[in-house]
Amino acid sequence: MKMAAVNRITKYNLENRTRELNESGTSLRDIADILTNESRHKISKDSVFTFLKSDERYTAEIVESKTQLKAKVAEIEISTIEQRKQVIDGLLGLAQSAENEHTRVLAFKEANNALDSLDKRLGKLTGDRGVTINNINAVKLEEISTEQLLRMINATT
Numbered sequence: 376m377k378m379a380a381v382n383r384i385t386k387y388n389l390e391n392r393t394r395e396l397n398e399s400g401t402s403l404r405d406i407a408d409i410l411t412n413e414s415r416h417k418i419s420k421d422s423v424f425t426f427l428k429s430d431e432r433y434t435a436e437i438v439e440s441k442t443q444l445k446a447k448v449a450e451i452e453i454s455t456i457e458q459r460k461q462v463i464d465g466l467l468g469l470a471q472s473a474e475n476e477h478t479r480v481l482a483f484k485e486a487n488n489a490l491d492s493l494d495k496r497l498g499k500l501t502g503d504r505g506v507t508i509n510n511i512n513a514v515k516l517e518e519i520s521t522e523q524l525l526r527m528i529n530a531t532t
Contacts, residue, residue, distance in 0.1 A: 384426045387414045397427055456493065463489045 384393055389410050396406045403420045410418040463486055470482030 383414075383416055383418060384410070384422060387416055389414055389418070390426075390430070393423060393426060394430065397423075403427075456496070459489060459493045459496070463493065 384390060392413065393406060393410065396409060401409070403423045406423045407418050407420045410423070466482055466486035466489060470479050470486060473479035473482055
């Protein structure tokens with residue numbers, strides 16, 4: 376019998392109205408009376424109670440499902456970041472072990488591009504002129520000529 380009444384709430388499209396009345400603090404008895412008057416079909420207090428309990432479980436399942444989906448997305452994002460970090464580490468290793476300056480500069484440029492890509496992924500770009508490092512706006516490595524890079528590398532070694 377309760378199932379038929381719950382089906383009436385659904386059948387007469389009273390779900391939203393039932394939720395609205397419940398959220399406004401209306402008693403179950405008053406919700407049943409209002410729904411009965413508005414739909415011109417008998418809706419009992421027990422039917423309202425059963426529907427709302429069922430609806431709470433459904434809502435909880437949706438929330439749980441969304442939470443699990445968000446956790447999966449976060450795991451994928453972390454995995455992507457870790458993979459990008461491995462690529463960057465590989466490029467930096469290649470740059471440090473390069474046999475000639477041209478190869479070293481190219482590897483550093485690619486490492487910088489990969490870092491920029493990761494910054495964009497993380498939403499950390501500050502504008503068109505570079506990334507913020509310890510509150511200092513650093514120019515993108517790709518904007519520096521190869522000759523300037525070679526002079527900088529030679530000055531630090």
